Amino acid sequence: MGAVSGGGPVVSGRELRADCSRCAGVCCVVPAFTASSDFAIDKPAGRPCPNLGADFRCGIHTELRQRGFPGCTVFDCFGAGQHLTRHTFAGRDWRADPATAQRMFDSFAVLRPLHELLWYLTEAVRLTPPGPLRDELTAALDETGRLTDGTPDDLLALDVDAHRDRSNRLLSRAAERARAGKAGPDRRGATLIGVDLRRTPLTGANLRGACLIGADLRGVRLGAADLTGADLRGADLRGADLGECLFTHQSQLDAARGDHRTVLPPGLHRPAHWSLTLTPARPQPRQRRRQPR
DSSP, X not given: OOOOOOOOOXXXXXXXXXXXXXXXXXXXXXXXXXXXXXXXXXXXXXXXXXXXXXXXXXXXXXXXXXXXXXXXXXXXXTTHHHHIIIIISXXXXXXXXXXXXXXXXXXXXXXHHHHHHHHHHHHHHHHXXXXXXXXXXXXXXXXXXXXXXXXXXXXXXXXXXXXXXXXXXXXXXXXXXXXXXXOOOBOTTOBOTTOBOTTSOOTTOBOTTOBOTTOXXXXXBOTTOBOTTOBOTTOBXXXXXXXXXXXXXXXXXXXXXXXXXXXXXXXXXXXXXGGSOOOOXXXXXXXXXXXXX
């Protein structure tokens, strides 16, 4: 889907960031698209995107946002696409055989969440000091790595949800430990679509899985907030301080809006589209005070 290739944490010699140059375009085929602000067209699951070329490259990669496909620019398979293409199916072409294609697509649906877990577990190990919890995280990281190296039959037999649930419990403990002494409000899973949060204390907040689509976070200091899985699509981060935020992935920043004042966590970069002119956030209507009788 046009994710930018590049480096990232490495587990067993594997990059955990999409590298489209070493993939067979599976993310442009497997998922379904619904025409929306993220995708300009409807596309059923398993059908190649009409912009996918014979060389597995996106034909409008440099114009995705302008052509109505911003959802493609923020997608990251965490390296699952190139691992599937190069390792699991050893370079086989899904276009040559429908049976092979379906097995590849079904395997990708398992590999992608596993690779996402590899990224989070790698971050958790880095954040956690030596001790029993770090040992458990390292064991979960090693196990997840072994699972991603399985055969297609191994992958399709795996209960990926159960494995992810076990790992998520460890990740929650790691985040709580990292936030110790800095913990803020618990807003995990909160629906905060379009909400003005400029006056809301969020330093050290638990924002795991929070829906922050279009939220106004201008100038907000987030401190050691846990952003695991938080949806930042269209969130206004101009002047916000995310420097110490936990489990912040590049794709979250790519989906948001920001500027040169936005403080980023180490290792992440300022998306190119942040330099574009931004539409000011709509001011919230003032509440009319009721006059005493």
